[in-house]
Amino acid sequence: MxxxxxxxxxxxxxxxxxxxxxxxxxxxxxxxxxxxxxxxxxxxxxxxxxxxxxxxxxxxxxxxxxxxxxxxxxxLGKLAAHRRRRIYQDIAPPKLIAQLLEIHGIGANAYRFEHMNGLYPARPLHIQYDESDLHLLQRLCEEEGIHFRFAHRQSGHRLVFSDDSASFPAQPVPFRFKRQEQSGTSTGTLLHMAEVLTLPSASRQLVRDLKQTQPRSSKHGENARTPAANHAFQPPDVRGAINREEALSRQRGMRELERLRCERREVSGHSNRPGLRSGEVIQVLDHPEPLLNDQWLLTEVLHxxxxxxxxxxxxxxxxxxxxxxxxxxxxxxxxx
CATH class of the missing domain: 2.30.110.50 (Pnp Oxidase; Chain A)
Structure with a gap:
């Protein structure tokens, strides 16, 4: 064939x-x-x-x-076959993700967790109500700030989970912008790239949710009311170790801040370089718009x-x- x-x-x-x-x-x-x-x-x-x-x-x-x-x-597509109603008790999200994969015959050699820096304590209850195992897996990843991509080789493919942007591989050769009439077929080039949409900033509800994740104490409350609550930096050994609850609260706050601070610009382009995959970082050079000459994470690739x-x-x-x-x-x- x-x-x-x-x-x-x-x-x-x-x-x-x-x-x-x-x-x-x-x-x-x-x-x-x-x-x-x-x-x-x-x-x-x-x-x-x-x-x-x-x-x-x-x-x-x-x-x-x-x-x-x-x-x-x-x-992974097998997880979307049926909608289910199930309850999972006392299990951490990464372990539940692994369990969902192995239920469908996706063994430990077909996925991996790398650069996992977050804290993931066991949740007392996970409810799956009329949703597929794939939707549940995607929902867990979104709630916990975990992303996944695929690594391919001729003999197989592997799911890669991570909560750190350092896990995104970078294309070894930068993309140099060339107009379509100027580009040849010998080397891959970027033929078009433009910002097509700027999304609005985060809603007030997200801001309220973020405030609720901040640890509260009488000392913090007093400092928040002062005109300037800027304090000198104290290293961890001076401040003292934080407990697990405060660490989890800070983790949730940091991930909400990442979403709030993100410019959320959507940029599209096309190239004649084959082999691009989502989850890769590319470096753009020689674009007439200077702001586009930067590193970009590929979130979607159409082939x-x-x-x-x-x-x-x-x-x-x-x-x-x-x-x-x-x-x-x-x-x-x-x-x-």
Whole structure:
């Protein structure tokens, strides 16, 4: 079988999906492809995406070749199959995340926690009410300030969880902006990048919630009422060790502050460099807008590729039908 076209969406904290169109033997048993592992290779460095085939169908039956459609997703996608009602007691969020994965056959060799710096005490109660295991996992990650991404290799893929931005890998080569008419095909470049949306600042409700997470005491209350409550820094050994409750309160406060202080700018662009993945940090250079020449975290990557030369040798009628189908798919795909 030969890949003729593909599109894909890879977003941080979500299960990726790649739609792949292939041509092959008209007598192929398409059902035999279901639930098999596959690696979609693209890019000069032989990078690609590994996953499981969760959908396989014959789109067109031709004389010499037929057109097939496959959907490639991670094993994490199995967690979205059913909605459940369950209660979990006395378990820490990271342990519950691991438990959810292992229930669906995702073993310890298929995921890892790295750069985990937060405190995660056991919660007395977790309630899952009419939500899938995937939604529960995503909700736990959002509540605790944990993100996840995927690491791919030809033999498999692995989930990577972390609560530290230091875990985001950086692209080794910076992206140099070039206008489309100036860029060649030999090296990957950034062809377009622009700020498309500026979101408003955090709501007052978030500010109120943040204030409620601050530890209160009579001493803090008196200092807060003074005109200037700026005190000289005291090292930890002078202030004394903080207890676990105060450490958890500070952790929640710091994560709320990270959300409040974030500019929350949404920037989009496109490039001819293959192999980009969500959760990577890229360095942009030579952009005419100086503010965009910075490091950026990729939160969503839309992929698209095609190689029409694989139709050589096919019957003219089959080639025409296949090209029409691909044109329709391109118009309906956001990644095209």
């Amino acid at each position: 030969h890949v003729i076209s593909f599109t894909g969406r890879d977003a941080l904290n979500e299960a990726y999906r790649f739609d792949i169109w292939l041509i092959g033997d008209p007598l192929l048993d398409v059902r035999s492809l279901l639930h098999r592992e596959a690696f979609l290779r693209f890019g000069e460095r032989r990078s690609g995406v590994h996953g499981q085939i969760c959908h396989a169908a014959r789109i067109h039956s031709g004389v010499r070749v037929s057109l097939y459609h496959l959907i490639l997703m991670p094993s 698209a590729g095609r190689q029409l030369q694989v139709l050589r040798g096919a019957a003219a009628k089959d080639a025409l039908v296949i090209l029409r189908i691909l044109a329709d798919e391109q118009r309906s795909s956001p990644a095209a």
